[in-house]
Amino acid sequence: MDRISFLPLEIKLSILSRVSIKQAVRTSALARSWRNIWTHLPCLDLNSERDPLGKTCNFRKFGSLYVVSPSWIQRVRRLVSSLQGPLSVFQLHFSGLCFFCSDECVLVRSLLDLLLQKGGVKTLDLAFYINPGKIHLPWFHSLQVLRLFGCHVALPTGFSGFHRLETLSMRYVQISNDDLNLLLRTSSNLISLVLSNCGTLQNPLSVNLSLPSLRHLEFTINDRTDYNLQNLSVVSFPCLEHAEIKYDRTDYNSQNLARMVLRLVTSVTMVSSLKLEFDVLKCLSLVILPFNFTIPRLRFLMFYLDVNTMDRKVYNAFFWLLRSMPFLEELQVDLKRVNYNQADRLAIPMKELLVEKHNGFACLERTVTSVTINMGKLDAIANIAWIQFFLLNAKGLKLLKIGYSDGGDMPSFIEVLQKAEVTSSDAKVMFFDRVTDQITKLEVRAKA
Structure with a gap:
């Protein structure tokens, strides 16, 4: 008895959604009852690297890259035309080896218009690793999730907002100042926002972040931002729970960007989780830090630190952060691998600034119970000072986790650690x- 063919439509679609679109279409040959099942699929994931619609010969070789063939896009269009719609999820990803010509750009825009005719889509995910030219986003009224990578996008004429939009992620996206601010201003229900490397060199952005429903924020400042971001206006986010601020630059001397980072950090006062990736601390060390700043709800903090660029100003920025977080419970420190040509130079200032008791840290006195320190190689010169600092100052510490990717001389490291003073x-x-x-546990004892 053919029990599979008598399954409900929802279960059949659940099965087909777990295979490639090419395999899903082939199920039409199983039986008459399966002939048009695939046309009801709510999700469509197309990736040029996997090329589920044909062989890679559909991508014309151009040097070391591949030009996306119009025939491949045409097959995608015919595929979408056969779907009943509307779609819940539509993903179109092109690998780092693929790029578009102008003709293919027209086909991509027509494909998006076809999705609109089919009733729209709830999740739209487009990724182009080489910019395909300007794409005009259709007005998808039911759009809830929008993820863009490597695109040059423009909003439709008369755009009044994606009123159901909850998640917006834009990485390496070229967009005009007016369009970006209009998109943010009309997305009153936005819950998650990711902005990284957006804008154009010819049109510096002036971004106004005023999102009352936002819960997750990720903002990256790097070399392109110095040219792209002319002004950043930030207001308080009353519902914000998690924030990630990234400063990815090789030049740390920009006072303008340092003030921009400080403005972001001091605007997320309602978060319970905060990540400061790359070298935000080094950036903050360039400006005068306010002493009356607090994040009263913060429970988790993760920050990245380049040990090779440490100085007294960086430590002051670290101490300022700890003082501003009176109820911090969990802390994670990611240490960049030490340049061992500078290890001896770093050892003395690190010991002077860290390996002693410090006052004025309410979180270390009462609330911090878990600390994780991630490093590259275990060594007793550069990184031991950070471990000793928390063992010495965190009075309520229950677990100190030390992650490493190179064990180095572990016996010597453990020997030094066993002699450390523990509170x-x-x-x-x-x-x-x-x-x-692999896990190794170490017994340490508090010393009077």
Whole structure:
């Protein structure tokens, strides 16, 4: 008895959604009852690297790259035309080896217009690793998730907002100042926002972040931002729970960008989770930090630190952060691998600034119970000072986790650590290899 053919439509679609679109279409040959099942698929994931619609010969070789063939886009168009619609999810990804010619850009725009005719889409995910030219986004009234990578986009004429939009992610997107601000201003229900490397060199952005429903914010400042971002206006986010601020630059001397980073950090006062990736601390060390700044709800903090660029100003920025987080419970520190030609130079200032008792940190006195320190190689010169700082100052510490990718001379490292002064009687130290997940536990005892 053919039990599969008598399954409900919802279960059949659930099965087909777990295979490639090419395999889903082939199920039409199974039986008459399966002939048009695939046309009811709510999700369509197309990736040029996997090329589920044909062989890679559909991408014309151009040097070391591939030009997307019009025939491939035409097959995608015929595929979408056969779907009943509307779609819940539409993903169109092109690998780093593929790029478009002008003719293909027209086909992509016509494909988006076809999606609009089919009733729109709830999740739209477009990724182009080489910019395909300007794409005009149709007015998808039911759009809830919009993810764009490597696009040059423009909003439709008379655009009044994606009123159901909850997630917006834009990375390496060229968009005009007016369009970006209009999109943010009309997205009153936006919950998650990611902005990274957006704008154009000819049209510096002046971004106004005023989103009352926002819960997740990720903002990246790097070399392109210095040219692209002319003004950043930030207001308080009353519902914000998680924020990620990234500063990815090789030049740390820009006072303008340092003030921009400070403005972002001091505007996320309602978050419970904060990540400061790359070298935000180094950037903050360039400006005068306010002393009356607090994040009262913060429970988790992660920050990245380049040990090779440490100086007294960076430590002051780190101490300022700790003082502003009175109820911090969990802390994660990611240390960049030390340049061992500078290890001896770094050892003395690190010991002077860290390996001693410090006052004025309410979180270390009462609330911090878990600390994770991720490093490259275990060594007793450059990174031991950070471990000793928390063992010495975190009075309520219960677990100190040390992650590493190169064990180095672990016996010597453990020997130094066992001699460290420990304040918390409940403190336990655990090493874990980030490559093999091997765990080593170490007993440490509080000293009077």
